[in-house]
Amino acid sequence: MKLQSEGLKEFLPAAMCLVLSFIFLLIMNFTPNGKTELAVIFPPGTSSETVFLKTIEAGGYATGKGGFENIALFIVDDLDTQKQVIENLYDLGALVVIDGIASAGCFS
Known part of the structure; x- marks a missing residue:
């Protein structure tokens, strides 16, 4: 029988990738880019x-x-x-x- 915490370990890399991608998009959109x-x-x-x-x-x-x-x-x-x-x-x-x-x- 598989423990619930083991299932979360499999989900963690995908969740981290999602969070890091979201942060990257925020930085790219909100960083001043030549507009005054x-x-x-x-x-x-x-x-x-x-x-x-x-x-x-x-x-x-x-x-x-x-x-x-x-x-x-x-x-x-x-x-x-x-x-x-x-x-x-x-x-x-x-x-x-x-x-x-x-x-x-x-x-x-």
Whole structure:
């Protein structure tokens, strides 16, 4: 008689493959890819005012806020400065910077 836990061992590799594939697709879809509209997420508890000020300090132009106070949508002047603005945001404490268009539904 086969134990139920042995059946789970057979299922585990397929489940891990599914989870890793899903994570990979999320990263590919949400990573900034040359578009100028981005979203920045700061640590929970960061005020909207602080998020906007840090976004402006990094070189971005805040265009809106997300569903939480620690999230802001912003644009950059051009694609040449986008990488520098993203690096500046990380230096100022941002947790993540992602594609604002792909992630818009998550933040509204």
